[in-house]
Amino acid sequence: MTHWLERGWNALWECLGPRTCAACAEDLDDQAASGQLCRDCLALCEPCPRDVTGLPPDAPRCLSGFVYEGALATAMQRLKWQGRDDLARPLGQLLSPLLAEVAQTCDWLVPVPLHPQRLRLRGYNQATLLAREARRACPSAQALRLQPGLLTTTRAMAPAHQLGRQARFQRVESQFSVPRRMNEKVAGSRIVLVDDVITTGATVTACATALKTAGAVEITALSLLRVIKA
């Protein structure tokens, strides 16, 4: 199915179908909002440790909510690859406690941009949806403005999961930039970057480099999920 048809179907199913867990498809009880995870799946989600190593030396401070595995990995794949943008709200809500930690010391909330070609195919940038929903669920972030236009990406590329570690770093070098008209906003600002998953840290590092080049003074990267090598 083309993505708009698939999304239309998902929206209709959302209204008329039974309300099921985003990961295991078990029926949810009446208390749970549609698209949420069931209690069993939520109980199995592993919070991400704070002391994960292996980031690039020039990486920004990175905070992630959960380890990339199990129910949340499944739900994230559905959000990204199966047109399930209804999952952005419950997943964004899970990111909001991290946003609360940094919201009051930052100026702009900036999602990692998606290449325009992929954005056209998918119909949305999952990082933008997650940032918006995390902000909506976080009372202390209401003064923090969502600014997806502060960063752009231009180069076409293969999906990261098809590339090795070295290739990932080369792939994201100079992939991101701050549009000239946004320089004034970025200069001297403190920025919260939002991505769905941090794997090697190459993407958020490339974004942070572009923002620093444009004069940002402090960057914190938040992701809902973090890939941790066993």
Ligand SMILES: [Zn+2]
């Ligand atoms: Zn479940």
